[in-house]
Amino acid sequence: QVQLQESGPGLVKPSQTLALTCIVSGDSINNGGYYWSWIRHHPGKGLEWIGHIYYSGSTSYNPSLKSRVTISLETSKNHFSLKLSSVTAADTAVYYCARDSGGSGPDQWGQGTQVTVSS
Amino acid sequence: DIQMTQSPSSLSASVGDRVTITCRASQDISKSLAWFQQKPGKAPKSLIYVASSLQSGVPSKFSGSGSGTDFTLTISSLQPEDFATYYCLQSKSYPLTFGGGTKVDIK
Numbered sequence: 001q002v003q004l005q006e007s008g009p010g011l012v013k014p015s016q017t018l019a020l021t022c023i024v025s026g027d028s029i030n031n032g033g034y035y036w037s038w039i040r041h042h043p044g045k046g047l048e049w050i051g052h053i054y055y056s057g058s059t060s061y062n063p064s065l066k067s068r069v070t071i072s073l074e075t076s077k078n079h080f081s082l083k084l085s086s087v088t089a090a091d092t093a094v095y096y097c098a099r100d101s102g103g104s105g106p107d108q109w110g111q112g113t114q115v116t117v118s119s
Numbered sequence: 120d121i122q123m124t125q126s127p128s129s130l131s132a133s134v135g136d137r138v139t140i141t142c143r144a145s146q147d148i149s150k151s152l153a154w155f156q157q158k159p160g161k162a163p164k165s166l167i168y169v170a171s172s173l174q175s176g177v178p179s180k181f182s183g184s185g186s187g188t189d190f191t192l193t194i195s196s197l198q199p200e201d202f203a204t205y206y207c208l209q210s211k212s213y214p215l216t217f218g219g220g221t222k223v224d225i226k
Binding site: 046047048049060061062063064096100101102103104105106107108109110111112 | 120151153155161162163164165168169174206208210213214215216217218219220
């Protein structure tokens with residue numbers, strides 16, 4: 001059974017870069033067929049897809065965030081990462097990593113990590 | 120972007136009730152729709168994919184239907200553990216987009 005676990009700082013200052021890692025166990029991110037995704041949940045609001053990366057390294061991002069987002073793979077450590085630059089209070093959210101089989105939506109999720117943007 | 124409109128945004132129901140939640144896409148998404156359940160403080164849980172296929176381990180009281188622009192999630196007999204917020208997600212085209220959610224609470 002695949003498991004995903006987010007890690008990273010819970011507090012980020014405005015204008016800085018948010019950096020999170022998703023550690024994957026029970027599956028190899030090198031295996032074909034899966035996309036590795038980041039999704040966030042703003043307080044009191046709905047879910048927002050940030051983007052994903054395929055095992056080949058190809059990426060897709062939400063245009064609303066594209067200029068600030070980078071998702072990358074660390075295959076030697078079996079994890080993938082999110083970087084979101086120039087953050088503001090509007091980026092305060094619970095951030096989830098997830099596995100997506102492509103066309104079917106995410107089937108496995110991490111437990112989520114709260115990130116607050118504040119000075 | 121494809122807009123996903125869920126209705127109702129909230130509903131109150133009793134244990135044993137049959138509950139139906141609707142999701143409408145702003146354009147044809149074929150069957151590229153998934154449903155998720157989220158409880159407070161927890162990660163979303165995948166229930167249904169490609170509109171009507173049940174994820175492994177999900178009880179058969181959950182069912183999904185629809186194609187094109189109109190989709191439904193049905194819970195055949197609501198149980199206490201089913202009180203939660205439900206979201207739909209379209210994966211037909213980028214960016215993937217979620218519905219606004221339907222909160223199901225106890226009447």
